[in-house]
Amino acid sequence: xxxxxxxxxxxxxxxxxxxxxxxxxxxxxxxxxxxxxxxxxxxxxxxxxxxxxxxxxxxxxxxxxxxxxxxxxxxxxxxxxxxxxxxxxxxxxxxxxxxxxxxxxxxxxxxxxxxxxxxxxxxxxxxxxxxxxxxxxxxxxxxxxxxxxxxxxxxxxxxxxxxxxxxxxxxxxxxxxxxxxxxxxxxxxxxxxxxxxxxxxxxxxxxxxxxxxxxxxxxxxxx
Amino acid sequence: xxxxxxxxxxxxxxxxxxxxxxxxxxxxxxxxxxxxxxxxxxxxxxxxxxxxxxxxxxxxxxxxxxxxxxxxxxxxxxxxxxxxxxxxxxxxxxxxxxxxxxxxxxxxxxxxxxxxxxxxxxxxxxxxxxxxxxxxxxxxxxxxxxxxxxxxxxxxxxxxxxxxxxxxxxxxxxxxxxxxxxxxxxxxxxx
Numbered sequence: 001x002x003x004x005x006x007x008x009x010x011x012x013x014x015x016x017x018x019x020x021x022x023x024x025x026x027x028x029x030x031x032x033x034x035x036x037x038x039x040x041x042x043x044x045x046x047x048x049x050x051x052x053x054x055x056x057x058x059x060x061x062x063x064x065x066x067x068x069x070x071x072x073x074x075x076x077x078x079x080x081x082x083x084x085x086x087x088x089x090x091x092x093x094x095x096x097x098x099x100x101x102x103x104x105x106x107x108x109x110x111x112x113x114x115x116x117x118x119x120x121x122x123x124x125x126x127x128x129x130x131x132x133x134x135x136x137x138x139x140x141x142x143x144x145x146x147x148x149x150x151x152x153x154x155x156x157x158x159x160x161x162x163x164x165x166x167x168x169x170x171x172x173x174x175x176x177x178x179x180x181x182x183x184x185x186x187x188x189x190x191x192x193x194x195x196x197x198x199x200x201x202x203x204x205x206x207x208x209x210x211x212x213x214x215x216x217x218x219x220x221x222x223x
Numbered sequence: 224x225x226x227x228x229x230x231x232x233x234x235x236x237x238x239x240x241x242x243x244x245x246x247x248x249x250x251x252x253x254x255x256x257x258x259x260x261x262x263x264x265x266x267x268x269x270x271x272x273x274x275x276x277x278x279x280x281x282x283x284x285x286x287x288x289x290x291x292x293x294x295x296x297x298x299x300x301x302x303x304x305x306x307x308x309x310x311x312x313x314x315x316x317x318x319x320x321x322x323x324x325x326x327x328x329x330x331x332x333x334x335x336x337x338x339x340x341x342x343x344x345x346x347x348x349x350x351x352x353x354x355x356x357x358x359x360x361x362x363x364x365x366x367x368x369x370x371x372x373x374x375x376x377x378x379x380x381x382x383x384x385x386x387x388x389x390x391x392x393x394x395x396x397x398x399x400x401x402x403x404x405x406x407x408x409x410x411x412x413x414x
Contacts, residue, residue, distance in 0.1 A: 011392040015366065017373055046399035047367060053348040054368050059256035060265060067251065070273060074280045075240040081284075 003029075006036050014043040194219065228292050235283055243280055250296060253369070257297065260364055261304040263349060267311070271303040278303070290378075294371065298379040301361055308357060347406055354401035359394035362387050367395075 006029050012018050013026050030037040062070065197210040211219040234242035254275060259268035278299050286295055352360055365376040366387070373391075377384045 008392070011395045012388060014395060015391070017366075017388065017391065043395060043399055046402055047395060049402060050348065050351060050398055051367065053351075057348060059252050060259050060268065061252055061255060070276060071244050074276050075243050077277060077281050079236060079240075079280065079284060080282055 003033060003036055006030070006033070007039060010036065010040045011043055014040060014047050196222075229288055232283060232286065232288070232292070235280070240280075243283075246292075247276060247279065247296075250293065254296070254300060257364060257369065258300055258304060260349070260352060260368070261301070261361065262307060263353070267304075267307050271300060271307050274303045275300040291375065294375050294379045297365070297369070297371075298381070301380060304361075305357075350405055351398055351401045354397045355394050359390050359397065362390045363394035363398065366391055 006026055009018060009022065009026055013023055016023075018026070030040055193214045195212045195214070195216065197212065199208045199210070200206070209222040211222065213219050228246060231242045231246040235246065255268060255272045258272040258275070259265060262268050262271060275296065279296050286292070352363070355363060361380055362376060365371045365379060366373065371379065373384050373387050377387045380387070
């Protein structure tokens with residue numbers, strides 16, 4: 001250690017404000033260096049002199065009357081009621097909020113990114129999402145040629161049939177609509193308690209509406 | 224914080240406000256004295272110390288028992304002294320302040336022999352302190368006069384230990400130079 005570095009630390013050594021290891025090194029140096037030793041002695045003496053001046057002075061003081069009046073005025077105020085000291089965060093009430101935001105904001109951002117990149121179902125470029133069930137097209141008029149094909153086709157899902165429309169030719173106008181094979185599915189859906197079946201004659205325009213309950217029992221007829 | 228102080232704090236918080244006086248009594252003299260050394264005049268010292276007591280009572284619930292009560296209350300006093308200094312810096316100059324100091328010193332009646340010497344010494348100390356900046360003065364008073372540790376002083380002043388060390392070194396050098404320059408008769412050992 002050279003004298004220049006020592007003198008920077010001497011001021012702290014004079015007040016015993018250096019860690020022991022560093023203080024030992026300084027003392028070792030001062031044993032050999034008279035200039036630094038004298039410098040240290042001067043600072044120590046100055047510091048002691050100031051402390052001596054402070055001890056010797058008569059401190060200003062409140063008289064008993066002033067003190068009593070001051071105490072009366074002080075305790076007439078109210079102690080702050082609101083407990084600002086949180087057991088976790090101390091007396092810094094904004095800290096929990098800031099920490100909560102610091103966690104929540106990145107979590108939301110990551111969640112949105114994940115949703116958009118991985119989890120979100122990809123929609124078809126043509127047509128709506130498969131999540132939606134398209135209402136079936138109205139059944140075309142039943143003809144002998146198509147009737148067989150229709151019977152072969154799978155019947156539409158009963159859940160999508162709010163008002164099934166059957167158009168029949170005159171001789172078969174009274175033919176009842178085929179009973180759905182899965183009434184339990186309709187029950188599960190729970191959205192449809194009454195089913196109506198409309199029969200329309202293409203020749204005469206006669207229209208008959210049958211109302212069936214959810215178990216497909218006859219409820220009534222309308223026109 | 225000792226057990227007695229802890230009990231008194233709990234009593235005040237429980238509503239026994241009369242326990243505040245025994246809690247604060249050990250600091251009655253040192254608060255006013257420190258305020259006087261910081262502000263440099265009795266009027267401001269009185270104001271800062273009174274406000275400190277008021278705030279200590281009002282915000283006692285914010286006090287953390289693991290801290291030293293003395294350091295906590297010194298921290299409040301330092302803030303009050305800073306506020307006053309800022310107010311005075313913004314206020315127009317007045318002769319009232321100096322006059323207030325003199326009135327306060329003379330308020331205890333005639334000043335005989337030793338008391339006169341003490342008053343003279345106090346003015347010498349205060350003269351030395353004027354060589355310091357406000358920051359250096361706060362740190363010097365906390366560490367070398369009130370004898371708080373570096374860490375305690377840093378906490379009370381709301382600064383880092385490194386800042387305290389740097390300012391303390393500067394303050395000690397300035398104090399030594401001030402004693403040599405202004406009061407050579409006091410500085411026999413310092414030469």
